[in-house]
Amino acid sequence: EKYTKELLKKFHMVDSKPIDTSMGTNSKMGADEADLLVNQTMYRGIIGSLLYLTASRPDIVFSVRMCARFQACPRESHLKAAKQILRYLKKTADLVLFYSAGNSFELVWPQILRYLKKTGDLVFFYSAGDSFELVRYTDADFAGYHVAGRNTSRMTHFLGSSFISWGTKKQNSVALSTANAEYVAIASYCAQLLWIKQQLEDFRVLIHTIPLMGDNTSAINMGKNPVQHKRTTH
Structure with a gap:
């Protein structure tokens, strides 16, 4: 503020x-x-x-x-x-991101909290092997940037119920349809997603699967189908 x-x-x-x-x-x-x-x-x-x-x-x-x-x-x-x-x-000057001290991060397995008292401060402790739910949501427009006919990808990452990462980026390729634009959006930012996963694993927080959420049925089907064709090469 x-x-x-x-x-x-x-x-x-x-x-x-x-x-x-x-x-x-x-x-x-x-x-x-x-x-x-x-x-x-x-x-x-x-x-x-x-x-x-x-x-x-x-x-x-x-x-x-x-x-x-x-x-x-x-x-x-x-x-x-x-x-x-x-x-x-x-x-909206008073709007802030707020993470409460009791945020459970929606652990897949029961959360184990140990309160450690040291110099009067409380510390949260998650035992090694606890599993968090890391989820990614993506979306894209179709030729929204009309100057160059490019599309814009958006993504957000949630760790449980907590909003931890977000971004938007102009796509490098020119998509031929909304499905193509959404497909590129789903595939983009994967490097950042893998980095987050690696960081959590360094702290012994295990991430077994990462759901990728999109709202375009055709793009989702393209992602599930391993066969390549002209409209999925980017």
């Missing part, structure tokens, strides 16, 4: 009107050459500050990443979109 208020003050948005969303659902950001150019240093300063804030505010990741695509040649429409994010932050 403190950083958000400092951000609003730095970019002269303290007296701006707060709004309910960081970006409209039908927003189409492009490189309209008829639009006036704005100060590149100022625009990059706003985007850099917002990117730092996304470490604790997953609700603005998509809109910030979208605005970040135009740092090379920012125009008035891009600055307006960036300021909309700041206005949204003004209304």
